[in-house]
Amino acid sequence: MIRLGGDAKLDRTAILRWLQGAFAKPAYRAKRRIVRFRQHSDYKRFLHEWSELNAPPASRNTIRHLPAIEAFSLLLSDEEAAARHHQSIWIEDDPLVTVHATIHKPASREKGIPWGVGQIRAPQAWSTTTGHRIKVGVIDTGVDFSHPDLKHSLGRGINLLNRGSLPHDDNGHGTHIAGTIAAANQLRGMIGVAPRATVYPVKAFDQHGSAFVSDIILGIDWCVRNRMDIINMSFGMKTRSKSLLSAVTSAYNAGVIIIASSGNDGKRKSIDYPARYSQTISVAATNRMRRIALFSNRGAYIDVFAPGDKILSAWLNGKYNEMSGTSMATSHVSGAVALLLAHRPNLSPAEIKAILRRSMIPLRGTKAPRLTGELDVMRMLQAADR
Template identity: 75%
Template sequence: MDRTEILRCLHTAQSCHAHNSKRRIVRFQQSGDYERFLHEWSKLYANTASPQAVRHIPLIKAFSLPISNAQPSLKLPGSIWTEDDSQVTVHATVYKPAARDKGIPWGVQEIKAPLAWSLTTGHRIKVGVIDTGIDFGHPDLKHSITRGINLLNRAALPHDDNGHGTHIAGTIAAANQLQGMIGVAPRSTIYPVKAFDQNGSAFVSDIILGIDWCVRNRVDVINMSFGMKTRSKSLLNAVTNAYNAGIIIVASSGNDGKRKSIDYPARYPQTIAVGATNRLRRIAPFSNRGLYIDIYAPGDKIFSSWLRGKYNEMSGTSMATSHVSGAIALLLAHKPGLSPGDIKSILKRSMMPLRGTKTPRLIGELDVLRMLQAVDR
């Protein structure tokens, strides 16, 4: 790829308007092409006021850039390929604001997390939450969070303007038992990664940048309570890189009630795919299900932290995923050094059979006590 082609791509991207363009991920298979593109991009965007038009994705040697709808195809060498930079959405439904419900939410009780706290509380385990950000002022979270990153505005903290990320963080690591709520792993640390906007929407490139940040900051677990219907090679590559770095990735399966299909990235084998159950220990009607699911966890009418120090009740496979991420934090603090493959195996052989299922040995709900017993055997 010569300099003229690179400059044409970059100038076209810079002049594109949001309303008449769509984003594409351009990925380089040859390091020489990538280095040349990176060099020209760095020179062009060094002093620009809007660097977000073209996003550098170093984890997979790629860039995301807008392409005009009038010219949807890029003429690039065969060693460079492109795919849509698709939009991804969070996996939850807001039910209603909830009054302060002191103590331990039903989902945390259901998975038997409190019975494990004499052995492990998740101390020093880093959980990256790629989501809408976090309410830094929430009294139940102030001892459980670190600075994190805001990928939508690098100059700002990852403040939550939606609520979903704060809800997820509360289930994982809330630590205010006397006056508020307590999460699954109350001494783990949340690393908030804001990749989603106030509508709970993000581009695949935002997710990959979030994974990249988590890899570079050596988190132990990544919580991905979101999904999309289409497969992305770029996202798979990023997930694989994190998996190979020893990071456990927990992903929600989706809320379409499908019996034989789940959303990406949960469908990738490198992730732990989570479905949702209700108080009756049955699969929640909204949850996707089937052979792609690795484990189920409470996800129906889950009480957790919300914006402005408040609380909310939400349902979704998002909520189930946060229970599993917290449980893995407990496991890693108790038994450091377990690989992603080890942890998936331990979860699957220690799960509690669900009610109302025809294949109880293949389908089960998270049980923290059984999980810790399985790793100690």
């Protein structure tokens, strides 16, 4: 194994040979990891040499370039990854992340306003704001472009798993999220929280609802470069990722509002990442009774609660499904923030979080109602105007 340490200057030839060796390892001996450069100058020099590397086409498909965090994701064995004690690079796992939803079941056609949209008082705001021209990037499983309730609500987006294709949904979760945010078919179907906002599906998750952190980082980067106003992140993981935090921080510093779900483990003092990062708006779930849903993670890290229990929304093949999860709560908040941004377009992510936190209504059945509460769109808009 080549040592990658010692000198203050990066031995780029050593790393190129190391990467070539990593390409040749059998997949069963390796797992996906992120290799990140500590110095910008080393990254730029390496990027130039890597672009000229005469690697086999299969190798180039194996490695993922993550320009937003000056890193690469590739398959490395434990032995190769052990070479992390050096000055020029660091290595961390590139784990799988899963979407945040519990059991779903088919539902009959929804007409009009779903209960969650009504509970947060979105319809009362539509005479003032409908989310017009607000762009919401939904990093998820894609979307059903043919769904009649979504055909006026979608931008093209991107498919990170198959760059040549539209981000078609082969799971259903992303379509459900998009419906709650911006469905717009009130006469014949359902209507979402912000019916004139535009959802841009960013397909990073496969048909099983799983994605690597590196796919999510690429999705965040796409959202920033394509000037999304909001990123909906209805997924999470238990472990902290420096690489994901770096991408989230870059988006936050660019003025993008990131809304993330807390997780469905019923934990009382802990939530999943990326919702646990302070740069996100973290969302937990309530039921029709304005009580915390049993499955929802909760605690001091939560910024706001929203409806997430037995939420009916759009599904594959033009159908509808009922789902429960903090994913569903997060899509309500993304829609609400779209309404707010259309009304007050120059608010920063920090200002929006502060407005949400001071305009919530108390939860039922909680011992500390003042610490957190449920989303209320009308109170949110009033707080923004004060």
